[in-house]
Amino acid sequence: MKLSICIPIYNFDVNDLVNDLNDQIVSHNLDAKIILIDDASDAEFVQKNKPLEDIVNHFIFLDNNIGRSKIRNLFSKYAISEYLLFLDCDGKIISKNFVKNYLDFINEKSPDVVYGGRKVDESKPKPEFGLRWRFAVERENLPVKVRIKSPYLDFQTNNFIVKKSILKQNPFDESIGQYGYEDLIFAKDLYKAKVKIDHIENPIFNNDVETNAIFLEKADQSAKSLAHLIKTDKDVEKSSKIKLAKAYFRLKKTGGIFLYRLLYRLLKPFIQKKLLEGTASLRILDFYKLGQLIYYMNKN
Numbered sequence: 001m002k003l004s005i006c007i008p009i010y011n012f013d014v015n016d017l018v019n020d021l022n023d024q025i026v027s028h029n030l031d032a033k034i035i036l037i038d039d040a041s042d043a044e045f046v047q048k049n050k051p052l053e054d055i056v057n058h059f060i061f062l063d064n065n066i067g068r069s070k071i072r073n074l075f076s077k078y079a080i081s082e083y084l085l086f087l088d089c090d091g092k093i094i095s096k097n098f099v100k101n102y103l104d105f106i107n108e109k110s111p112d113v114v115y116g117g118r119k120v121d122e123s124k125p126k127p128e129f130g131l132r133w134r135f136a137v138e139r140e141n142l143p144v145k146v147r148i149k150s151p152y153l154d155f156q157t158n159n160f161i162v163k164k165s166i167l168k169q170n171p172f173d174e175s176i177g178q179y180g181y182e183d184l185i186f187a188k189d190l191y192k193a194k195v196k197i198d199h200i201e202n203p204i205f206n207n208d209v210e211t212n213a214i215f216l217e218k219a220d221q222s223a224k225s226l227a228h229l230i231k232t233d234k235d236v237e238k239s240s241k242i243k244l245a246k247a248y249f250r251l252k253k254t255g256g257i258f259l260y261r262l263l264y265r266l267l268k269p270f271i272q273k274k275l276l277e278g279t280a281s282l283r284i285l286d287f288y289k290l291g292q293l294i295y296y297m298n299k300n
Helices: 015-028 043-054 068-078 098-109 127-140 164-169 182-192 212-232 243-254 257-277 282-297
Strands: 003-009 032-038 058-061 083-087 113-115 159-163 197-199 204-206
Touching: 003 015, 003 068, 003 098, 015 032, 015 043, 015 098, 032 043, 032 068, 043 058, 058 068, 068 083, 068 164, 083 098, 083 164, 098 113, 127 212, 127 282, 159 164, 212 243, 212 257, 212 282, 243 257, 243 282, 257 282
Parallel strands: 003 032, 003 083, 032 058, 113 197
Antiparallel strands: 083 159, 113 159
């Protein structure tokens, strides 16, 4: 088999996504199968998605949540294909040739890793959803001509293919149990291993609109994950491509950590209020994330 489509699921209805993918596989007679692993979702979503067992190759239900990195590595156990296509469960297919586009690129180029991109609705949402939307528009929804200039920094895990042998040699860092930076850390490891990341224009639509409160909670989780990485990886200061980590190390070298912590404590209530309102710029979000990173770096 050439391609396994791997979708980790957590508390999301994936019926539309899986049926759309299966329709493409059947109608084009593609050499691809679908594998689903549910990461201990609530019973409501398990029940909604369970009928998909009849159309996918494997559907595994985990009893305990294992997190974003470990679950991706787990797919290697069930996939017998040469390549794995990873999709986030909140994605929506927007191209009738989505799967075929990847298979054509695989057959033509025999790549190691390929990122296809992402899109969100270009219409500005209500303010309570504005923060996640602005982040996606300004920093994630990049056209391929931009992404190829920094192929590792602009790699994301929402929609990518990877050769199974490459994933086995360079697995996701399972010490990152929660949300945050597993994509950049994976890309960093690929860079160190001299594994090439190709970029093509084959986007998936981000179908889940998060509230400002949920996105801010994830920003806090990502800062906590980054703090854990910095504390456990001795080489991260030298090799890090993560802008937030680089900002932290600059402050540390110049002795500015204390002053930043003091300023952040004074401004944090105002910053949180603006972020939750959805009216703040992404620079304010960056200020918040750096403040949280410093907090976790100094927490025992």
